[in-house]
Amino acid sequence: MSQTLIEQEATEFRQKCVDFMEEHAAAQGKAMPGIDDQKAFLAAAAGAGLAGVPFDEEFGGGGLTLEHDKIWREVQGNYRMMTGEFIISHGMCLPMLNEYGTDEQKKMYMADNISGKTMWCQMFSEPGAGSDVASLQSKAELDGDEWILNGQKVWTTLAHKSDYGIVVARTDPEQVKHAGISMFILDMRAPGVEIRPIHQIDGGSHFNEVFFTDVRIPKDHLLGGYNEGWKLATAMLMYERVAIGSAGAGKINQPTFKLLKSAAEESGRIDDPVVRDQLMQIYSMETTKAMVAMRNKAEQKAGKTPGPGGSLGKLFGSNIAWKMREIALELAGPSSIAWDPEDGDGGERQRIVLNSFQSSIAGGTDEIQRNIIGDRVLGLPREPSVDKGVPFKDLKVGTQSS
Template sequence: MAELTEQQAADFRKKCDDFLETYAYKQGQGVPSYDDQKAFLAAAAGAGLAGVAYDAAYGGGGLSQAHDKIWREAQGNYTMMSGAFIISHGMCVPMVSEYGSEEIKKRYLPDAISGKTLFCQMFSEPGAGSDVASLQSRAVKDGDEWILNGQKVWTTTAQIADYGVVICRTDPDQPKHAGISMFIVDMKAPGMEIRPIHQIDGGSEFNEVFMTDVRVPADHLLGEYNNGWRMATAMLMYERVAIGTAGSGKINQPTYKLLLKAAQENGKVNDPVVRQQLMTIYSMETTKALVAQRTKAEQKAGKTPGPGGSLGKLFGSNIAWYMRECALEIAGPQTVAWEPDAENGSERQRIFLNSFQSSIAGGTDEIQRNIIGDRVLGLPREPGVDKGVPFNELKVGTQA
């Protein structure tokens, strides 16, 4: 599609602004509920603003990446209206779009894009966290179906998800990075058990998922048989871009604004140490936003994102670490505690408590540094003692 003219860009920007003025929360207005988010996405789909750059045949807007950039920029002026869908839209939808069959895309993408259904991602296991390739969940072919057994953990939004993208071992005689396949699974299917994990902030965003003889249609294999590690790597790249570029429609400093408000409320805004901390956060967030925009620009060709997504993801974690230090300096115990009668605490306190997951979720900081060193900087890889060894001969994960 040809580049937008100035008039076309201005017209589309006005359409986005008019829609958001009607349907989106203004910044500081609070966090939209899950039902609010679904309603927002349904309205966006009706206006051609959900999945802007996806093919209209699959429920998208059928527009260009330039349109999508304008849409993201416009959303940056409002509260994030689809936070619960960041995995569904940022990871699962791109994978189904890129690797699903025509039938699978027509079946799943329209409802996922419009928010009618929600996808989750199931990779991590009790014995396979940073080393996801050590996963032990199994998928065995049985006629026209696959039978899945195993356990996943730290699965975000599994308790409200309709479908999941899961990786299982399909050939244990292969080395651990081979013999893995990816599937779409119905989260309400017989044999699926979901147990929410209670968090320090009172929420239950993460879950344990147990699969016991869960049957999946043969055509719900996503990508090629035994090629799941390449698929998982592609999905992790999408995940790191989704996390590292969240809210990157424009140059913005949300953490700085949060801390600035706290400093003003506590009379510390003129403290020279606090002012230095605030400006450091401001500079870090501005840099992260610029990196995020570059990462998004690199996706214009419509290809799976590369390892550069780890840069934004890691930098976001660094910001979270520094934010916690500053918040304690500015607000003290108010940062982590609230009155018992305060419903779920304040937005500021929940952000602080949830920030600890930033260095783990989507791959630990150490994993991101390894990826950046190996695939971005071209440094030598760490030696792998299990290279070429069949998985069933390894003592990894929870295998004894």
């Protein structure tokens, strides 16, 4: 009897999700929703109890189970992605607040994050600390009831549109490089924060440089423990790889295959056996990636950091992007990367091809993902480390001269 009730509840919840998406997503048609549209969608979802489904109601969530969340993601997978710009805000910052934030921090920030009232970014990489994030030189020093932050970050996605960010900084240079780091919640509009957009090949500015000059952060905005930033940074990177690798993975889907199939039909090459073989390779790769992503989501415990398996989906997504770019260039030539501004779709396909280059860098390079998979998934020996046990102040990294 209880199983019947559970099935009935699941059916009713699924219908609720469908009804909501029909009202708030189907009306968008094929148009790519802008930030304002995405915020309106999230506000409506929060009002319906469909935003932050598995998070506590006390902190603005839906207070439901992971099974409810799975159903919600499956239903969303049948429509155009409505919250693509919030992948960092919701896929990385929100679970970090939920897992490591104090009750006061959760009450202050989670509800607005969930409802889209605020957008968040992540600030890890620096000019001298990209793949080796632990070599970061931005520093935070305690001054009474405030931390004073100085330094620079780079490749910060959507910093120019974000209200808050999560930043890691050096808090004890006497410690080895992984040990003397802490994580903070930062108001992106605080005095001393300067954001400079980076102009991209597709004409947009999705990434930014961020400079900190004597930025004051309240003492209680430390996220997690003092000098525990590397542990938290590792956790956040795990969330990031799952978020990137499982984007749109509420169900088995093949968006890149559909994009290329449409291009092949328009170019009259859909019956070319070589092209059909290439399309089926993409179809198989995307199907496999979606299945891996769904497994990662299923294995992720409520409120717990995901494991290193997220690197599998992240790396495979990069492989798909590289393969997609090769096929697109064969099918459409220069028109796969260039477009007339007067075109109705605004160059959406071309932007996808151009932006595919970032897939092997953003969220950790392909090389880093392979190291993680080899070390933490397959159990292979780690690479030699020349800075083990050396205090950070004695390392020759970044702009340090000694």
